[in-house]
Amino acid sequence: MSTAAAEHSLGRAEADGVAARARGLTKAYGSGETAVLALDSVDVDITRGRFTAVMGPSGSGKSTLMHCLAGLDTVSAGQVWLGDTEITGLRDRELTRLRRDRIGFMFQSFNLIPTLNAAENITLPMDIAGRKPDEKWLDQVIDTLGLRNRLGHRPSQLSGGQQQRVACARALASRPELIFADEPTGNLDSRAGLEVLGFLREAVDQLGQTVVMVTHDPGAAAHSDLVLYLADGRIVDRMEHPTAEAVLERMRLFSGSGAQPSGLDPRATTDGAGAPADARTTGTGTDARTTGTTDLDKD
Numbered sequence: 565m566s567t568a569a570a571e572h573s574l575g576r577a578e579a580d581g582v583a584a585r586a587r588g589l590t591k592a593y594g595s596g597e598t599a600v601l602a603l604d605s606v607d608v609d610i611t612r613g614r615f616t617a618v619m620g621p622s623g624s625g626k627s628t629l630m631h632c633l634a635g636l637d638t639v640s641a642g643q644v645w646l647g648d649t650e651i652t653g654l655r656d657r658e659l660t661r662l663r664r665d666r667i668g669f670m671f672q673s674f675n676l677i678p679t680l681n682a683a684e685n686i687t688l689p690m691d692i693a694g695r696k697p698d699e700k701w702l703d704q705v706i707d708t709l710g711l712r713n714r715l716g717h718r719p720s721q722l723s724g725g726q727q728q729r730v731a732c733a734r735a736l737a738s739r740p741e742l743i744f745a746d747e748p749t750g751n752l753d754s755r756a757g758l759e760v761l762g763f764l765r766e767a768v769d770q771l772g773q774t775v776v777m778v779t780h781d782p783g784a785a786a787h788s789d790l791v792l793y794l795a796d797g798r799i800v801d802r803m804e805h806p807t808a809e810a811v812l813e814r815m816r817l818f819s820g821s822g823a824q825p826s827g828l829d830p831r832a833t834t835d836g837a838g839a840p841a842d843a844r845t846t847g848t849g850t851d852a853r854t855t856g857t858t859d860l861d862k863d
C-alpha cells in the first residue's frame with residue numbers, strides 16, 4: 565500500500581470516535597522572505613462528543629487551525645478529515661456543501677441576519693440548502709437554549725447573549741458533526757458569556773454534540789473537556805479536565821519566556837492536577853478579534 569493510501573485508510577479506520585483529524589497540517593501564508601508559517605506540521609484528533617478548547621498566544625495559529633479543519637482555508641501540506649471524508653483536495657463546491665451540511669459555526673460577532681427573526685435565522689442554513697429541519701431535534705435545541713419565547717424577535721430586539729444563543733441554535737439546528745466556535749463569548753458580558761458556555765457544555769453533554777472552541781479566556785476554556793495549546797503553529801501541550809486556575813497558570817508560562825516554556829516537553833500531557841471539574845469558573849474574552857462569516861452560500 566502506498567503511503568498516501570495507508571494514510572487514507574488510517575483516517576477511515578479510526579474515524580469512528582474522531583470527528584475531525586489532521587496529519588502533518590501545514591499552512592504558510594505568503595512566500596519567500598515574507599512567508600509566515602502559521603501551522604507547522606500539526607497532528608490532531610478531535611474526539612467526537614467532547615468539548616475541545618484551543619488556546620495560545622496571539623498569532624500562534626488558533627484561527628488558522630480552525631479554518632483549515634473546517635475547510636474554510638486551504639492547506640499548504642498535510643491532510644484533514646471530517647469524519648471519514650478527507651477534505652483536503654475537495655473542490656470549492658464540495659467544500660461548501662460539506663461545511664453547510666456537516667459543520668456548525670459560531671463567531672464572536674454572531675452573524676445573524678437583521679431582517680429575519682430568531683426562528684428564521686436558526687433555520688436559514690437549512691432553508692438555503694433546501695433541507696427540512698428535524699422538528700423534534702429543533703424543539704430540543706430551542707428549549708435547551710431557552711429561546712422558545714424569543715423566536716419571533718429580530719436580532720435588534722434581543723440582548724447580545726440572546727443573539728449568541730440564536731447563533732448557537734443555528735449552529736446546532738442541522739445536528740452537525742462538528743461545531744466550531746471562534747471566541748463565542750468575546751462580545752458578551754461575563755454573565756451572558758457564562759450562559760453561552762453553559763449551553764455549549766449542554767450541547768455536548770445532553771445533545772451529544774462535538775464542539776471546538778478557540779478562546780483567549782482561561783475561564784471559558786475551563787468549560788471544555790480538553791485544552792490544546794498552540795505556540796508558533798504547533799500543538800505544544802494539552803490539558804484534560806481544565807480549571808481556570810490551571811489554564812491561567814499554563815498560559816503564564818507562555819508569556820515572557822517565548823512560545824515554548826522551558827522544560828516543557830511539547831508532547832507532554834498535563835492534567836488539571838488536583839482540580840475538581842466542578843471548580844470550573846468562567847469569564848469572557850476581552851481581547852478577541854472579530855472573525856469570519858457564516859457559510860450560507862448556496863451552491
Ligand SMILES: Nc1ncnc2c1ncn2[C@@H]1O[C@H](COP(=O)(O)OP(=O)(O)OP(=O)(O)O)[C@@H](O)[C@H]1O
Nearest residue numbers: 593594600602621622623624625626627628629853
Ligand atoms: N491571511 C493571512 N495572510 C498572512 N498572514 C496571515 C494570514 N492569516 C494569518 N496570518 C498569520 O498567521 C499566523 C497565525 O495567525 P492566526 O490568526 O491563526 O493566529 P491566532 O492564534 O488565531 O491569533 P489571534 O489570537 O491574534 O487571533 C500569524 O502570524 C498571522 O499573522
